[in-house]
Amino acid sequence: MMSSSPFLEAIRQDIRLRGYSIRTEKSYLYWIKRYILFNHKRHPSELGALEVKCFLSWLTTNGHVAVNTQKVALNALVFLYHKYLHIELGDLGFTLASKQRRLPTVLSKKEVSKVLSHLKGTAKLIIEILYGSGLRVNECLRLRIQDINLDNFSLLIRDGKGNKDRQTLLSQSSAKQLTHYIEKAIVLQQADNLNGIGPSLPFALGKKYPNAYRQTAWMFVFPSQNICQHPLTGVTCRHHRHDSTVRKKLQRAVQLANISKRVTCHTFRHSFATHLLEKGRDIRTVQELLGHNDLNTTQIYTHVLGQHYAGTSSPMDDL
Template sequence: MATPSPFMEMLRSEMRLRGHSLRTEKSYLYWIRQFIRFHNMKHPTEMGAKEVKGFLTWLAVERHVAVNTQKVALNALVFMYHKVLKIELGELGFKLAQKQQRLPIVLTPEEVLKILNQLEGRNRVIIEMLYGSGLRVSECLGLRVQDICLTSCSVTVRDGKGNKDRQTLLSQNLIEPLTSLISEALVVQRRDNEKGVGPSMPFALAKKYPKAFKTPGWMFIFPSSKLCAHPITGELCRHHLHDSVVRKALKPAVAKAAVYKKVNCHTFRHSFATHLLQNGCDIRTVQELLGHNDVSTTQIYTHVIGQHYAGTMSPLDRLKGAT
């Protein structure tokens, strides 16, 4: 295994000090490494705005990356130069990646049911929660026992995208299977506790409450089948199920259901929002349930269901009506 670069480890420490998520940490370090490799392993302190501009332009012109990918790379480099190295980049004026105007893929209720009928057990419950609560797959898998209220039929998402907490709906159809899964998860926790281990915990909280891993509320509802080393402390623990497990189960289910759209885990979140709007739900409510900062993000679903051209008739229909 290659020895970690002292500079990259310093960046990692800075990100953890500032409370960035592990997902952000991995993404930023990836793009910083790509930037350094693009410039033939020159140290960032020997480079500046010119090199950053060249790299970002290359991503757009040669790599044809999406606009959001280019933004992530820019954010990583700005963090490194502005926050850590204290070097101002000024106006970069790089070539922007082309904005991709794509509507989200949405399933019909019939297609959702056909796919669900090809799943069973834990995997079916996870996909049902993505559709029934509008969760991202990472949010669903990261749920702990204390995040589910079976009485009020609500789900609390902790540290969602943008480090935000929010509440969303819980389908009454999921009360029974979730009760069973929670019981199974708590059995796993008790067995782990007997060995002196438990669910992986947020680093700061684990330091403040070292015995919290024994509390039932902190157990993951969808625990991994194996123990692993905590990514920060290195201590042995049990993390939640990896999202690749869900994706591997979903792919054959979609094929067996004979649904020919491009379906992934996020498709069910799109379908959740679209079907709520189709059923007359207020767009502000949908915005809150999804955790969007701006209602304009939620408005994309009005385009999916055709609300933006409501009342407009196709000229072909008028033609046929006249014959």
Template sequence: MAGSPFIESLRAEIRVRGYSLRTEKTYIFWIKRFILFHGKRHPRDMGPEEIKAFLSWLAVSRHVAVNTQKVALNALVFLYQKVMHRQLGELGFQPARKQRRLPVVLTPEEVFKIINQLSDRNQLVIQMLYGSGLRISECLRLRVQDICFSSLAVTVKDGKGNKDRITLLSKHLVAPLQEMVNLALAVQKTDNEQGLGPSLPDALGRKYPNAFRSPGWMYIFPSSTLCPHPLTGELCRHHLHDTVIRKALQAAVRASDIRKKISCHTFRHSFATHLLQSGCDIRTVQELLGHNDVSTTQIYTHVIGQHFAGTTSPLDRFQLLK
């Protein structure tokens, strides 16, 4: 199925509409799963009933999370309504169980214990996740022009939901981040001498052929190797792959002997929780995280117990009777 005319035409349609590469991979993954589930039948020979069966199977047999089922639904809606121009109507599938899971959050002491197990670039990345509330993909895609050292601001371009936002930059990271920028620009200079440079978004490279020489477009955390551009095939330097940081983080967690399920995203959760604990307004935290709805941000009030509004355990009342 990989490389089939249908899949390649679908890929082309996604790219024409300007969707991100991550969305492209996700949509194609779920559409392939849908086709395989129905014995490799072509989507044109299927419709609402087959979609309903597939989505219900994900919920009942695979026990996927509600958000996973939603992503699969979005992929199939895109296929049928945007590409094949067929309206699906009411599907009536079995919804996945909506489970509210509280995010794992570290204490400030645990954050610094883990950070101290890291060094150089890996330490700086984790510090950025915690200090600015970034997702790992957002951090590694930062370019030189996205950092404003004078106003201590980080601009996140094309974040989740294709949104831009501005978040905080810790003053403690100014010096190490400037050093990292200088190292990245040195890499860019070497690449430029060979007529190469950083990968560029969308059609920017065609519109501005020399943009790869501009310092502003250089990744702050560049990959150590060159690779073909995923869209154009031209040789370029992409940003560091997230698996490099994830592996370094897991080693640091083991060394710190903290027995929590910790990932790169844990530091974003900790950023939000610690801001709320310090008295920061929830709307401000919402903006810094880039959440569309404040209800998404409110999960952190449950982590710190703010939703109790001062309520005490009934057992504590026995203290008053003594």
């Protein structure tokens, strides 16, 4: 079954019909394959709740995976049984490993400036947007021209984490630079259109609107330098830049800035939220800008600030 993988290919098609993202598709297929190999290539229909529980427990005790990774594996297997095989697993009697709370890494404003001083061009603008708008790196890279409102300095984030849309703010300095990038993207799109090529489009949109790839609204602000084939439709198109190019340039900038903290693209989203709260912004406003469902997720930044101590001073200061 695993050599030609007709079973996994059938699951892939089912995932695509349901409109799941490419990342979710790859993740689910990976964990379903791991599960099958763990059970010596037995067909999942011959297995059940006991085998699922054993696999998830093994991931923690022997695989030493993180709690979130264990949750992704569980979601993949729930999809496999409930939605694809239509087999109810029932109560697994399984408790996910407890997640140890870790405070996010946050840069000071001075540190943000130091990192930015060692960046230039597109990578610098992308990091500025992550910090200035609180975006995840792929949310920034997926921005299309229609998502940017230069009049009221705002960004529309489509299909973010949890398949949610949200609106967030755009700094005036980034808006000025984006004008230039939008103009360059339009010129590139027009050149692509002459060869019958355009930006990659959301699933099935190209079929519904055959000429959508010619509309400037759908062009990526940060297009890739190369054309490719759409992974779902096979249509030749131009995708957005890959996040690896940004990450590599960021790591180099962090080294040059002599910052000892572990800094990733996501660090600038954390810094965005923390610095807004430092300025006295309402936590629910920050929650909305970040796109968090649960206020408790946003409240982690109050712990970074020490605000959860409600002004309590150290007894050492009373001596």
